Amino acid sequence: MSTVRRVAVVGWGAIGRVVGTALAEGRVTGAELVCVVDNRPLGEAAPVRQATFEEAMETCDLVxxxxxxxxxxxxxxxxxxxxTDLLIASTGALTDDELTKRLLTAGPGRVYFTGGAVGGLDLLQAVRTxxxxxxxxxxxxxxxSTLEQPWMDDELLARMRTATGxxxxxxxxxxxxPVKFPKSTNVAASVALAVGDLDAVRVQVVADPAAHHTRHVIEASGGHGAxxxxxxxxPDxxxxxxxQVVPYAVLRSLAALAGRTGQIL
Structure with a gap:
């Protein structure tokens, strides 16, 4: 007999709202939304109660x-x-080696991460072996505008704001x-986690006023292929x-954790 996952969603923003709504509507078999954790008032639109982190850990088996x-x-x-198990969308946090080691040994809960806005990670993991x-x-x-950061100097900001290409x-x-762009480059950490080496992945961040789509290009080569x-x-x-796709990647990971069968994992 299968056990239903009791889920807490942390964050009621662009990602959490889509994930939480889908759970509340029963669109993920084997998973039930129990509460939402956020330090801001959720308003009447939230489908379940707002809870503290402590309450979420007491009542849920997956955050x-x-x-x-x-x-x-x-x-x-x-x-x-x-x-309590933990599914991480903000994989950029895992660029901190010490934090990652502590998370991997913190149990008895298990830690998982989602690939988010990029594909091909499963193949990179396979090639790595x-x-x-x-x-x-x-x-x-x-x-x-989505890449501006507090650490940028006036010259760089001016180049970005006046760019024609x-x-x-x-x-x-x-x-x-990912440390410099905490909300924009979690993909870099996801690729590195798949490859198994943060320092081996070279990353270039480009601002383009014509970038109506967010674009990620991964190129890898080795003795076994390219x-x-x-x-x-x-963008959301x-x-x-x-x-826009990120919350749906989270939902796919949730479906796998909830035990849905008959799919490529």
Whole structure:
């Protein structure tokens, strides 16, 4: 006899609202939305009660993080230590090696992450077992306004705001870039987790005023082959820093965790 997953969604924003609504409407077999955790008032639109993190850990067996990297850092270990499983959408938090080690040993709860707005991660994981990849590159292109950050100097901001074509905003590794763009480059961390090496993935962030779609291009090569994946998503209208598809990737991960069968995992 199957057990229904009792789920808490953390964050009632662009991602959490879609995930929570789908759960409340019974669209994920084997999963039930019990509560929502958010430090802002949810209003009458929320389908279930608002709860604290402590209440969520007491009443649920799975917490879905949809509120940003800071939540993973502050609450991840406590959720797992309570025996509650954790599904992470903000994979950029896992660029912190020490945090990742603590999460992996914090049990008895189990930690999972979703690939979010990019595909091909399962193939990269499979190739990795054949041997190391010689080169892995990710190029992310977004509208300039979605990439502006407090650390940017006036010169860079001016270049982005007056750009008539693509402008490189930053290049570095998958360890460096998600820290600088905590809401925009979780994809870099997801690729690195699949490859198994944060420092091996070179990342380029590009601002383009013509980028009506958010674009991610992954290029990888090694002794066993060469691989290229390209995706172009519509930004979420409520939060253009994230792609519209992300909450549906979370829902797919939830469906797998809830035990739905007959699909490619």
């Amino acid at each position: 879905v993080e949809a509120a940003g990297q800071g939540v993973v850092r502050e609450w991840g270990e406590r959720v797992l230590a309570s025996g 054949l041997g190391p990849l010689d080169e892995v590159r990710l190029t992310t292109t977004k509208l300039p 693509p402008v490189e905003v930053m290049s570095g590794t998958a360890r460096d870039v 691989y290229r994946f390209e995706v172009a998503h519509l 209208p409520g939060n253009p820093a994230t792609s």
